Amino acid sequence: MIVGVIGSGAIGPDLAYGFLSSLAGPAFREEENKVYLLDIKKDALDAGVERINNYIKKALARGKVSDKVAAFIPKALVPTMDIQDLANCDYVLEAASEDLKIKRAILRNLEEVVRPDCLIGFATSAIPRARIAAEALHPERCFVNHPFYPAWRALPIEVVSSGTDERFSTKMLDVLQKLGKVPIITADVPAFAADDVFSNYICEAVRIVEEGIATPAQVDQIVNSAIGGGGPLNVMDLTHGNVLVVHIQELMQEVGGDWFAPPALLVKQGTARWRNPNALEDSTHTEAQAKQVMDRILAVLIGRAYAVAENGVCEASDLNWLLRMSLGFNEGTLDLGKKLGAEKVAELCLKYAKANPGFPVPKCIAEKKLPTYLRDVKIDRDGDIATVMVRRPELRNALSMQTVAEIKTVMRKLNADSGISGVVFTGYGGALSGADVNEFTSLTTRKQTEGICYKAHPAQKVISGMKKPVVAALDGPVMGGGSEFSMVCHARVVGKNLLLAQPEVNLGIIPGYGATQRMPRIIGVEKALELLRTGRSIGAEEACAIGWAYGEPVDDPVQAAKDLIREHIAGKVKLAPVDPAPVTVPDPIPDIDLGHRSLVIDTLLVNAVKEGLRLPLEEGLLVEARAFADSKETVDADIGIKNFTQNGPRVPAAFMHE
Numbered sequence: 305m306i307v308g309v310i311g312s313g314a315i316g317p318d319l320a321y322g323f324l325s326s327l328a329g330p331a332f333r334e335e336e337n338k339v340y341l342l343d344i345k346k347d348a349l350d351a352g353v354e355r356i357n358n359y360i361k362k363a364l365a366r367g368k369v370s371d372k373v374a375a376f377i378p379k380a381l382v383p384t385m386d387i388q389d390l391a392n393c394d395y396v397l398e399a400a401s402e403d404l405k406i407k408r409a410i411l412r413n414l415e416e417v418v419r420p421d422c423l424i425g426f427a428t429s430a431i432p433r434a435r436i437a438a439e440a441l442h443p444e445r446c447f448v449n450h451p452f453y454p455a456w457r458a459l460p461i462e463v464v465s466s467g468t469d470e471r472f473s474t475k476m477l478d479v480l481q482k483l484g485k486v487p488i489i490t491a492d493v494p495a496f497a498a499d500d501v502f503s504n505y506i507c508e509a510v511r512i513v514e515e516g517i518a519t520p521a522q523v524d525q526i527v528n529s530a531i532g533g534g535g536p537l538n539v540m541d542l543t544h545g546n547v548l549v550v551h552i553q554e555l556m557q558e559v560g561g562d563w564f565a566p567p568a569l570l571v572k573q574g575t576a577r578w579r580n581p582n583a584l585e586d587s588t589h590t591e592a593q594a595k596q597v598m599d600r601i602l603a604v605l606i607g608r609a610y611a612v613a614e615n616g617v618c619e620a621s622d623l624n625w626l627l628r629m630s631l632g633f634n635e636g637t638l639d640l641g642k643k644l645g646a647e648k649v650a651e652l653c654l655k656y657a658k659a660n661p662g663f664p665v666p667k668c669i670a671e672k673k674l675p676t677y678l679r680d681v682k683i684d685r686d687g688d689i690a691t692v693m694v695r696r697p698e699l700r701n702a703l704s705m706q707t708v709a710e711i712k713t714v715m716r717k718l719n720a721d722s723g724i725s726g727v728v729f730t731g732y733g734g735a736l737s738g739a740d741v742n743e744f745t746s747l748t749t750r751k752q753t754e755g756i757c758y759k760a761h762p763a764q765k766v767i768s769g770m771k772k773p774v775v776a777a778l779d780g781p782v783m784g785g786g787s788e789f790s791m792v793c794h795a796r797v798v799g800k801n802l803l804l805a806q807p808e809v810n811l812g813i814i815p816g817y818g819a820t821q822r823m824p825r826i827i828g829v830e831k832a833l834e835l836l837r838t839g840r841s842i843g844a845e846e847a848c849a850i851g852w853a854y855g856e857p858v859d860d861p862v863q864a865a866k867d868l869i870r871e872h873i874a875g876k877v878k879l880a881p882v883d884p885a886p887v888t889v890p891d892p893i894p895d896i897d898l899g900h901r902s903l904v905i906d907t908l909l910v911n912a913v914k915e916g917l918r919l920p921l922e923e924g925l926l927v928e929a930r931a932f933a934d935s936k937e938t939v940d941a942d943i944g945i946k947n948f949t950q951n952g953p954r955v956p957a958a959f960m961h962e
């Protein structure tokens with residue numbers, strides 16, 4: 305893919321570096337890949353290239369990139385001051401100065417150079433797409449693509465669709481996803497979704513300083529310790545964002561009224577810093593100060609977040625994820641509102657509105673009816689086929705207890721929905737990387753450990769027992785709990801980048817979501833024992849060859865899963881959950897080289913397989929749950945889990961076999 309980035313200022317080089325890192329990956333293996341970085345100022349361009357080279361050096365020193373990727377990036381980066389060089393681009397992201405006239409002029413020049421099918425994105429923080437693309441020759445390929453700081457690794461990107469040609473919109477989302485971003489659709493309003501909430505939050509912090517309630521150091525300390533995010537004024541210093549926030553507020557003021565006007569102190573501050581990085585600033589404060597600051601900050605943050613959702617700017621579950629990922633708070637802003645409760649949120653916002661005329665209190669807050677939304681799962685409908693997607697890309701779609709509960713709820717609803725004939729189960733980008741390790745390490749009692757299995761079983765029973773076909777569509781890493789939930793589905797189709805494993809033994813534990821019972825029923829006892837006891841990962845070809853996955857590896861697993869569902873409905877194939885009947889286990893079981901793996905864990909694992917398979921599936925799952933809790937109580941589990949969290953999956957644990 306040939307990509308162009310226009311503007312080598314604060315964000316352009318970061319975007320270019322992020323795109324280059326993605327282009328070095330397997331998805332682009334067979335293509336010609338380049339990123340042009342263009343600026344009208346030679347010094348800006350040179351500084352951008354230098355920044356990218358420094359990123360590579362740092363990433364290499366920290367072992368974050370391979371030598372191959374580090375060699376690819378400088379070769380594939382083409383700095384230029386000549387727009388003609390962008391002629392062959394498939395996608396150009398304009399990230400030049402935040403100025404409507406400049407953006408329109410760039411678009412005019414660019415359209416004379418690029419092919420009519422070249423996608424064009426505007427990285428604008430707040431200017432509506434309709435204004436920038438008002439004179440476009442081909443408006444159908446012009447989108448807002450609003451990235452977030454730090455742009456080389458921040459996952460979310462807001463997308464305002466051109467809305468005129470579905471094919472371009474689909475292509476735009478696909479390109480961004482391939483370039484490592486998670487596109488979130490927003491309406492074409494000033495500041496879109498995240499910057500509305502962010503910018504108003506910053507302004508409230510500035511007003512608090514302006515009114516002498518607290519100093520910048522105190523505000524940062526109070527806010528950061530209450531909700532995270534690094535402190536609003538510190539963030540302004542890091543991103544040099546004062547001028548941009550003034551501009552964003554002016555755009556919002558045009559449509560929203562005077563409450564949105566930028567505070568005079570922010571305008572006066574210009575490019576000056578709020579905090580002195582060389583001084584130890586006093587951030588001590590009273591409890592009364594903290595309450596006063598947080599009441600106001602929460603009213604604005606939560607009030608604006610629910611307003612954005614209520615006004616249809618962004619779908620609620622997308623917004624909650626977007627705000628958590630882009631603003632760096634400890635939790636999503638809608639989650640924060642939910643946690644405080646409708647009563648408290650209404651009290652805060654109504655009190656704030658009384659003191660600050662013009663602050664719009666959303667109806668859902670005034671009426672104390674906060675909307676419900678899914679946090680980790682997204683549902684998409686394509687005619688009578690629904691796709692249930694685990695969307696936690698920041699954790700490769702790891703399954704938390706909340707995720708499992710949401711899967712159960714949506715599957716149950718889809719089962720009862722007469723308009724739905726089949727369901728595809730997948731993760732964002734195809735990955736399902738396992739149970740959430742953070743959550744798992746926080747389990748302290750045996751009851752809690754067994755309990756997570758008992759919470760998963762009912763969700764799995766809903767899926768396997770659905771009266772319509774459920775097909776898992778997988779690509780990339782599918783590990784542990786992710787693989788186990790796929791095995792509950794009635795079939796699995798896989799993409800070429802699948803990497804499948806039950807790696808629990810490497811952590812000194814055994815599987816707990818059914819792999820010891822379902823995997824042998826799907827691929828046979830001997831093969832399953834080999835994979836379960838070694839934790840070996842297999843690719844797409846092998847997964848198909850051993851019958852774990854259906855057919856052959858495909859390019860588009862979600863589409864292939866839909867096709868398979870259609871074939872089932874037409875009676876051409878018969879998809880079904882695993883047969884729950886008991887299974888005979890060979891005696892003795894074949895010898896195997898366990899390498900460094902724990903002998904005590906292996907014994908627990910083999911016993912769970914042997915004992916469980918003699919029973920019907922449901923009883924076998926209980927045998928596994930008990931053995932799972934036994935494994936968590938071993939010394940080797942402590943060693944294995946600690947090794948995994950400290951050193952990652954590649955360093956073998958030094959097990960004691962106790």
Ligand SMILES: NC(=O)c1ccc[n+]([C@@H]2O[C@H](COP(=O)([O-])OP(=O)(O)OC[C@H]3O[C@@H](n4cnc5c(N)ncnc54)[C@H](O)[C@@H]3O)[C@@H](O)[C@H]2O)c1
Nearest residue numbers: 311312313314315343344348399400401402427428429451
């Ligand atoms: N900085 C951020 O963290 C951030 C975050 C999200 C979005 N954005 C958006 O990205 C865009 C760029 O922001 P920035 O902070 O990097 O701005 P910046 O002012 O730091 O850099 C803009 C660059 O564009 C160049 N430029 C100006 N006119 C040009 C032209 N005609 N052709 C080519 N280059 C030209 C300038 O020389 C400058 O190097 C803005 O629209 C901004 O709203 C920025």
